[in-house]
Amino acid sequence: MPDTAPAAPVSARRFTPEERDTIHEVIRSRRDVRDEFRPDPIPDDVLWRILDAAHHAPSVGFMQPWNFILVRDIDRRRAVHRAFQAANAEAEAMFPEETRSTYRALKLEGILKAPLNIAVTCDRSRCGPVVLGRTHNPEMDLYSSVCAVQNLWLAARAEGVGVGWVSIYNEPDLRAILGVPDRVAIVAYLCVGFVDAFYAEPELALKGWRQRLPLDQLVMHEGWQEDG
Numbered sequence: 100m101p102d103t104a105p106a107a108p109v110s111a112r113r114f115t116p117e118e119r120d121t122i123h124e125v126i127r128s129r130r131d132v133r134d135e136f137r138p139d140p141i142p143d144d145v146l147w148r149i150l151d152a153a154h155h156a157p158s159v160g161f162m163q164p165w166n167f168i169l170v171r172d173i174d175r176r177r178a179v180h181r182a183f184q185a186a187n188a189e190a191e192a193m194f195p196e197e198t199r200s201t202y203r204a205l206k207l208e209g210i211l212k213a214p215l216n217i218a219v220t221c222d223r224s225r226c227g228p229v230v231l232g233r234t235h236n237p238e239m240d241l242y243s244s245v246c247a248v249q250n251l252w253l254a255a256r257a258e259g260v261g262v263g264w265v266s267i268y269n270e271p272d273l274r275a276i277l278g279v280p281d282r283v284a285i286v287a288y289l290c291v292g293f294v295d296a297f298y299a300e301p302e303l304a305l306k307g308w309r310q311r312l313p314l315d316q317l318v319m320h321e322g323w324q325e326d327g
């Protein structure tokens with residue numbers, strides 16, 4: 100046995116300014132897409148690149164707790180859409196009277212319009228009870244699956260594929276429709292399909308719901324600082 104481990108392969112590649120700018124353009128032009136999906140199916144090679152990007156996300160203890168449930172069947176998507184409608188009616192009633200009509204006018208999902216839906220999950224027991232990095236903060240596996248969602252979202256943007264995250268449902272409804280076991284958390288339900296164009300700004304900002312906060316008001320130094 101050699102007393103030193105073989106050197107791990109490394110990459111010293113630096114990115115050109117143009118490549119760096121492209122990454123930032125992808126990040127900035129990624130949008131949550133609700134209603135603008137084209138019906139044409141996503142070719143397998145495109146879908147695989149998008150899922151492979153998700154699968155290369157960081158994860159606590161390299162746990163890779165995600166699965167990607169591909170939902171194409173229209174009847175199953177109709178069932179998910181019904182779950183959305185029920186939850187959305189409950190959600191609408193929770194907003195103050197004066198914002199309810201604005202809320203009602205927002206399009207908040209593309210479950211039936213997008214040709215593909217993807218549920219991203221987190222198998223909380225994938226590595227047994229003790230996971231490197233998760234011992235004191237058990238929710239870290241969920242955050243790992245969220246990292247996968249973000250990779251998926253950005254890789255999709257680079258392919259001209261829109262993604263819309265739908266979180267308006269009662270979790271037991273979705274769990275039953277997709278047959279997800281209790282040990283597995285449903286982290287995201289995504290509507291996925293090609294689009295002709297992406298909005299330049301978040302739709303919620305364009306429609307007057309809420310604007311982007313100034314970054315310099317969000318950066319703090321050395322500790323938490325309350326406003327004012």
Ligand SMILES: Cc1cc2c(cc1C)N(C[C@H](O)[C@H](O)[C@H](O)COP(=O)(O)O)c1[nH]c(=O)[nH]c(=O)c1N2
Binds near residue numbers: 129206265267302
């Ligand atoms: C965890 C989570 C959950 C949801 C969302 C996002 C995230 C991160 N978003 C999308 C959200 O509204 C959107 O990201 C912001 O408005 C910012 O717009 P862009 O994503 O930059 O286009 C979202 N949008 C929507 O129409 N219906 C929804 O149920 C949800 N749910």
